[in-house]
Structures are given as C-alpha cells and as structure tokens.
Amino acid sequence: MHVVNRDGSPVPGLTADDFDVRIGGTRRRVVSAEFVRYGEESALVGVPESSAPREGVPGIAAGQVLSGRRLFMLAIDTMSFDAADSRGMVVAAQRFIDQLPDTDLVGLFAYPQGPRVEPTTDHAAVVRALDQVSGARVSAGRFSALQPSEIVDFLAGRDRDAITLRHCGADFNCGSQLASEIASMAGQLEIQAQAGLGMLRELVDRMAQIPDRKVLVLASAGVVASDRAGGRPDIGDLPEQVGQAAARANVTIYSLFVDHGMLRQFRAETRTASRQMLNVARESALVGRWLDHIAGVSGGTMIEVLVDSGDAAYARIARETGARYLLAVEPGESDRTGRPRRVQVRVNARNVTVRARQWVVLPNNELSPR
Numbered sequence: 001m002h003v004v005n006r007d008g009s010p011v012p013g014l015t016a017d018d019f020d021v022r023i024g025g026t027r028r029r030v031v032s033a034e035f036v037r038y039g040e041e042s043a044l045v046g047v048p049e050s051s052a053p054r055e056g057v058p059g060i061a062a063g064q065v066l067s068g069r070r071l072f073m074l075a076i077d078t079m080s081f082d083a084a085d086s087r088g089m090v091v092a093a094q095r096f097i098d099q100l101p102d103t104d105l106v107g108l109f110a111y112p113q114g115p116r117v118e119p120t121t122d123h124a125a126v127v128r129a130l131d132q133v134s135g136a137r138v139s140a141g142r143f144s145a146l147q148p149s150e151i152v153d154f155l156a157g158r159d160r161d162a163i164t165l166r167h168c169g170a171d172f173n174c175g176s177q178l179a180s181e182i183a184s185m186a187g188q189l190e191i192q193a194q195a196g197l198g199m200l201r202e203l204v205d206r207m208a209q210i211p212d213r214k215v216l217v218l219a220s221a222g223v224v225a226s227d228r229a230g231g232r233p234d235i236g237d238l239p240e241q242v243g244q245a246a247a248r249a250n251v252t253i254y255s256l257f258v259d260h261g262m263l264r265q266f267r268a269e270t271r272t273a274s275r276q277m278l279n280v281a282r283e284s285a286l287v288g289r290w291l292d293h294i295a296g297v298s299g300g301t302m303i304e305v306l307v308d309s310g311d312a313a314y315a316r317i318a319r320e321t322g323a324r325y326l327l328a329v330e331p332g333e334s335d336r337t338g339r340p341r342r343v344q345v346r347v348n349a350r351n352v353t354v355r356a357r358q359w360v361v362l363p364n365n366e367l368s369p370r
Contacts, residue, residue, distance in 0.1 A: 001299060001356040002252075002324050003347055008316040010037070010323035011352050020346040021329050023360065029330040037323040038070050038104075070215065070321055071105040071119050073207060074126075075200065077220035078114050079192055081135030081258070088309030089219055089258055094127045096314035108133075111199045119210075137221070142174075143167050143181050148224045148286045149279065151189075154182050155232045189224045189233040196223070197238040201245055208249030215321050216246065218294070219256040219310065222287025239290040243297025244340050247357040254317050255291035255302040256310050259284050299357035320355065335362045 003011045016030040074093055081089065097106055106126045107119035113136065115129040150163045168174040200218070207214050225235045246253050284304070292302040303313040327345075335341055338361060345356035 001327065001345060001354065002320050003349070004320050004353050004355065006351060006353075008319040010035075010320070011349065012037075012323070014325065014347060014349065016327075018348045019325075019327060020344075020348070021327065022344045023329070023331060023335045023362075024341050025344075026332060026334075028332065028335070031328040031330055033328075034326040035323060036068070036326055038068060038321070069103045069105060070100075071107075071210065071212075072100070072321075073107040073109060073119060073203070073214065073216045074130075075109045075111065075203065075216055075218045076114065076133055077196055077218070077223075078110055078133065078136045079112060079196065080137060080221035080223070082137045083135045085221065085258065086133060086135030089256075089305075090130050090133050092310040092314055093219070094130050095311060096318065097123050097127055097130075099315075099318065109203055111203075112195055141181050141185075143178055146182065146185065147283055148222075149282055151182055151185055151224070151233070152226045152228060152231055152286065154179070155186055156226070156228045186232045190235060193223050193225060193233065193235045194238060197235065197242055201238075201242050204242065204245045204249050204251050207251050208245075212250065213324065214249075214251045215300075215317070216251050216253045216298075217256065217314075217317060218253055218291065219258060220291055221258045223290045224287050225290055227282075227286055227289070235290070239294050240297070243294045244359050246294070246298035247359040248340065248361050251298060252300045252321075252355070252357070253295045253298040254300040254320075255295040256305055256313050257284075257288040257291050257302050258305045258310065259288060297358045299355050301355060331362050338363065 003014060005011055012035050014033060014035070016033040019030045019033055021028050021030055076086075076089070076093075078086065100106065100123065102121060102123070104123075105119040105121055106117075106123055108115060108117040108126050108129050110116065110133050114134075115132045117126050117129045120126065146167065150159075150166075153159050154163050164175050164178055167178055204216070207216070223235070223239075225233050225239075243253070288302065288304065295302045303316060305313050340359040340361055343356070343358060343360045345354050347354050
C-alpha cells in the first residue's frame with residue numbers, strides 16, 4: 001500500500017500504531033509496518049543472476065522474484081482512442097519508460113489488438129513496441145456525433161425528442177434511423193467493453209503468478225456504460241470482477257483516463273449538432289467512472305488527463321510507486337475464509353492519501369502481508 005502527500009510523494013516515518021486496518025468492518029491489530037523504498041541499494045542486495053537487468057519474464061513465469069524492483073505493465077485500450085489521440089499518449093508512455101531506473105521491469109499489453117511485450121528490463125524494446133500502437137476507434141454512420149449520455153438517455157426513454165431534434169433537425173423521416181443506430185451502438189459498446197474487460201481480467205490473473213506488488217497502468221479514453229439502473233449499454237459486474245482480481249493478485253491499477261471529450265466536441269470538423277452545450281461533467285463521469293472504480297478497488301487511483309497526453313500523470317505514478325508500506329495484520333478467525341473480504345485502511349496523519357486495496361483474501365493461520 002502507498003501513503004502519499006498532496007504532490008504524490010511517499011510519506012516515510014509511519015509506524016504500526018499510525019495505521020487503522022479493518023477487515024469486514026472489524027478493527028484488526030497491525031503487527032508491523034515496514035517502509036520499502038524502491039531503487040535503494042539496500043533493496044537490491046541479493047538480486048539473483050536470473051533477475052539481472054536486460055532479462056525479461058518469459059510468459060510471466062511463476063516464481064519470479066522482483067527483489068526490490070518495480071514492475072510496470074502498461075495496458076492500452078486501443079479501441080477507445082482514435083489515431084490522432086493515441087499518438088500523444090504513446091509518446092508520453094515512452095517518456096515515462098525512459099525516466100525509469102534500469103532495474104525496473106516494464107511490459108506492454110495493447111488490447112484488443114496491438115503489440116505485447118512481457119515484463120523486461122530491456123526498456124528500449126518496450127519503447128520500440130509502443131511505436132506500433134495506434135488508436136482503433138472508428139466513428140461511423142450518419143450519427144457519429146452522438147454523445148455517450150445521449151445514447152444512455154435515449155435508450156432509457158429520456159429526452160428522446162430533444163436528442164432527435166439535435167441530430168435530425170427538420171428531417172422528420174430520420175427518427176427511426178436514429179433509434180436503430182443508437183440500439184446498434186449500444187450493442188457494439190457492450191461487446192467491446194466486455195471483450196476488453198475480459199482481456200484485462202486474464203492479464204491480471206497472469207500477473208498473479210509473480211510474487212510481490214505489481215503496477216498496472218491502464219490508459220483508456222473511457223468505457224461507456226449506463227449510469228441508470230437497468231439501462232444500456234450494460235456491462236454487468238465485470239469492472240468489479242477486474243478490481244477484485246487485481247486485489248487478489250497483488251496488482252495495483254492506476255487508470256489514466258484520457259478525457260479529450262471537451263476538446264473533441266469543439267473541433268472545427270465536429271458536426272454542429274454535437275456542439276450543443278451538453279452536461280460535460282456528466283459525459284466525463286459516464287465514461288470514466290468504471291476506470292475510477294477498478295483502480296480504487298485495487299488500491300490505485302484514476303488520474304484524469306484533460307489537455308496533455310499524460311506526462312504529468314505518468315510522473316505522478318512514478319512518484320507514488322517509488323515506495324510503499326508493507327503491513328503485517330493479525331486477522332480474526334472469521335477472516336480466514338479464502339474468499340474476498342472488505343478491507344479498509346486509514347492512517348493517523350494529516351494531508352496524506354492512502355492507496356490500499358479494498359479486498360483481501362486471507363489464507364488460514366497466517367499473518368496477512370499487505
């Protein structure tokens with residue numbers, strides 16, 4: 001878990017007495033709190049030759065030991081970006097890798113299609129692979145200017161007349177075409193989201209084979225899912241499953257929500273209909289909320305990228321993950337179920353933020369390292 005100040009720098013000097021840990025709502029005794037700073041010489045003592053720099057982790061093999069080094073897996077949701085938006089995001093990721101210590105392991109997972117590189121200290125190989133990443137989002141059809149909130153509201157029977165007027169104008173014969181395309185879009189968005197989240201779940205499960213804490217940096221322009229009960233697009237509880245799987249796998253997810261919706265809405269080539277003053281805050285919340293949820297459940301956070309391509313966001317991730325606390329917590333008998341249990345971590349310090357996973361699976365008769 002990470003404890004950081006306002007600018008994302010790790011906060012040292014905390015002891016076991018400074019932490020309040022509750023499992024299933026019941027406070028549990030914190031036995032010890034160890035502050036581990038990555039990259040320090042002391043953390044790298046005893047690194048086996050098999051983990052030497054420039055070596056990868058073929059197939060993310062079980063039993064690999066990080067030996068005080070960080071492991072970053074960069075996951076890029078290519079279907080959420082168009083080609084223009086993806087290039088700036090790729091360059092920011094490359095700059096992030098260039099600034100990492102040589103000992104850190106870095107991997108790449110572009111999905112649903114794109115280059116993939118197993119975690120390695122050969123940073124140059126990952127940088128080269130990133131050059132092959134390109135956004136694959138396609139805006140097709142007569143009503144490509146439809147906003148996510150309009151799709152959600154139309155299918156929920158809300159503001160249909162206003163939405164039809166915005167996109168059909170005086171053409172009273174296009175209403176049925178609009179309804180048909182919205183229904184088709186919802187189906188496509190559901191298939192796309194379910195496939196992408198399923199791939200992320202598989203990636204997290206594979207990362208579980210590597211001991212110690214790993215960091216998954218997920219870059220996406222958002223996942224469209226209804227914010228209305230029973231509405232569409234509907235992706236079920238897949239985001240919750242991904243977040244819980246990450247918590248079990250000791251994977252912290254940092255979501256980079258590349259929210260260029262406002263800029264895109266006012267581009268010169270954008271249809272006049274889409275330049276109506278929609279609720280911009282709701283548009284962002286609608287497509288970014290699941291990225292926020294997945295990250296929070298795993299012990300990370302979502303960082304919104306509004307204007308640039310993510311340089312500041314990547315820099316913050318590098319700072320926050322530069323050190324962490326390893327807690328040993330004494331569980332109760334009721335916690336040793338082998339099933340996910342809610343966990344809450346607070347710290348007795350001012351102006352700090354705690355990044356801790358929200359679920360834990362406790363084996364029998366053991367102290368639980370976190």
